[in-house]
Amino acid sequence: MPQQTCMGAMMKCTFGLAPSTLIPTPKPIMTSHMVAANIMDHVPMMNIPPFGMCNCPGNPMVAAATAAALGVLTPMPCIPNTPAPWSPGAATVMLNNAPALDNISMLTCIWGGVITFSNAGQTTHMIP
Structure with missing residues (x-):
């Protein structure tokens, strides 16, 4: 079931070597x-902070380092390049005139990676 994402949601990239956390632009709307x-x-x-190292051959820095290493795939520091918004978002829930971001949305990096969520960032609170 889709969940609203918020500050601290854990993301992963198909070509990143480490997870990263979402940092939403400050809004007056809160969740959890x-x-x-x-x-x-x-x-x-x-x-979208970096995902550690990038190992996508489509990334020019990785391609150059791999060529310099005589064809051995050489990861380079991740510098996300995400010009388009997340897709699809929650079409029925609007936040600041744009669809809310849920944990089943995906984001494409221009270098070839697909960014998804492994955790929506919301926590469950026990009420005594």
Whole structure:
């Protein structure tokens, strides 16, 4: 079942070697006491931090390092390049004039990676 994503949601990239956490643009809307995200929270380095090292051969830095290593795949530091918004988002829930971001949405990096969520960032609270 889809969940609203928020600050701290865990992301993974198909070509990244480490997980990363979503940093939504501050909004007055909260979920689980955290800033809620919408599909426009896709700006590299601001909303989408690096995923450690990138091992995508389509990334020019990886391709150059691999060529210099005589064809041995050589990962290079990840610098996300995500020009388009998350897709599809929650079409029935609007946050700041854009669909809310849920944990089944995906984001494509121009270098070839697909970014997905492994955790929506929401926590469950026990009430005594």
